[in-house]
Amino acid sequence: MSSEAQEGQTSNKITCTDVTCPVCGLTCDDIEVEVDDVSVVTRNACIMGDAKFKELRSSHRITAPLINGKEAPWSDAIDKAAEIFVNAKRPFFFIGSETATEAMSVGIEIAEMLGGLVDGNATICHGPTVMAIQDVGQVGCTLGETRNRADLDIYWGANPEDSHPRHLSRHSVFQRGFFTGQGRFGRQIMVVDPRRSTTAEHADLHLQLKPGTDFEVLNALMTILNGFEPHESFTEVTGISREDIYKAADMIKDARFGVIWVGLGIASTRGKHYNASMAMRLTQLGNKYGKFVILANRGHCNVAGFNEVLAWQCGFPYAVDFSTGEPRYQPGEYSTVDVLRRGEADALFCMCADLGAHLPKRAVERMCEIPVVSIETAEGPQAFISDVVLPGVLDGMECEGTFYRMDNVPCYARSFIDPPFDFTKSNEDTLIQLRDAIKRKLAARGKTTETVEGAAETGSKATTLSEEEYVQRLDTLLSQPQS
Amino acid sequence: MEIILNTGGTAFQGACVKGGRKFTDEYTQEAAYCDINPEDFVALGKPWLVKITNEYGDSVVLQAKKTDRQQKGEIFIPRGPWANIVVTTYTESTGSPAYKNRKVEIEEGSGPVLGPVTLMKKYYSKRTNRTGRTPAEGGA
Incomplete structure (x- = not known):
């Protein structure tokens, strides 16, 4: 797989071959793309792939952060998003599939750091x-x-x-x-x-x-x-x-x-x-x-990747809860639709997935009651119900990354163009900035981030406990009344 | 008339979503319709519009489309915010809601097929929903 950019006849025209398509689970790697200042032409792409590549030069692209639907400075948007999650008791992180595994990994890390829940597109898919x-x-x-x-x-x-x-x-x-x-x-x-x-x-x-x-x-x-x-x-x-x-x-x-x-x-x-x-x-x-x-037949681009990343970071493929300090897996209890239907989550982060359009009404209604932060590339139902919208970067076009194909083969996708803004380089970069802002806020409130930082580096916190501490912790957990 | 609802993706609806055209009339054309078997279509009185209502009483008005791709007693709505008004949150403890094979009521509809922005404003306006729901409304 190689990607080469050539200078065409027009000064700003770029022609790229063997581009990896970031749309469905097939991860086609033979796409040719021609981009100039106003238009995009593709070869080999299907109707959905072509539509996605045309997003590079679309009029409806979100290029500035939005707070309550109004444009705001990037630093304010990150600060507001961090504030929402630091104040939340049961934050929910939905890691969508139209992004690279590198970004997913940071999203899962934030969920673990805050003791929240994490789930991905697989929950409503396969x-x-x-x-x-x-x-x-x-x-x-x-x-x-x-x-x-x-x-x-x-x-x-x-x-x-x-x-x-x-x-x-x-x-x-x-x-x-x-x-x-x-x-x-x-x-x-x-x-x-x-x-x-x-x-x-x-x-x-x-x-x-x-x-x-x-x-x-x-x-x-x-x-x-x-x-x-x-x-x-x-x-x-x-x-x-x-x-x-x-x-x-x-x-x-x-x-x-x-x-x-x-x-x-x-x-x-x-x-x-x-x-x-x-x-x-x-x-x-x-x-x-x-x-x-x-x-x-995995539908979305990197939906298999989320299962892989979550499995190698905490051992389970989806629907994971970190609230007890260690990952617990239970579809039906910690999965997105169920958590929202029960009205459990009190803040939601939605990365690169249009939950507003694709979840049942009763679940979306809960999203209307709680603060929602989203990474989105275009106006749509998810941006509509979000309190904070962070502009998304198109993975595989504007930043490089790894996608897992539907047969679980990792494919590396190169970038061939820069994002239309300079406050973030990739969705991974956005999440790192958000993670650091959350850490700073936790530190300012006197909550030490050492344990959480340690947990992120060494994997689950449970692995650092001695046997005695572990048994003691289990006893405490079991003695608590079940809600 | 009681009927079985299936929802699912189509390439044209997919192109609207992937191309970021989620707040356009094109999305309404590609996702706000209901495929009906010819026999059921006649039984419904050859309607232009149909109203689908689920077991919670949530309902949505869609364009009616006659097609022999559907078996009798089943309808199909493309994936999207219109279908999800009537998709229920029943997940059988798997996390995956009842996108397919759920009984709904279908009847001849009146009133406009809402565009995506109007639909979002009608059902999901943040300001009006902040008051919260009663437990009965939230249960499946």
């Missing part, structure tokens, strides 16, 4: 799939293997034509890989979706199930693969004919290399992580017949 990975385990591979080897692509609750427009052409259906030189003609395509989606139009077999019956269909497939008959009520329950389910089982048996691409169709419907667990068990069973893998 969180249940991540829980299933913990339950069952994932047989996975990289996208390179799927493009070169897969002769059966199963899209389960996924519609990549819309969510990942280049998925079919780069990594699956139409790609002519090393062992898949015939492209579409060498591959079988199965789509499992209650809608006749645009992806379903490419399918050799479309299982148009009733919503919420993924678990039953997965179970029936496993039953057939194990040599038994599915229950007689199968068609009535799922809406799929017995002929079709047997055809699906035969396609799995015949495959040399099969991939199940799971989308939000299984993670957002009833059953959630149980559906995903069953899909992973089916994958394991598929390996009796050929090579079988399962990959999650």
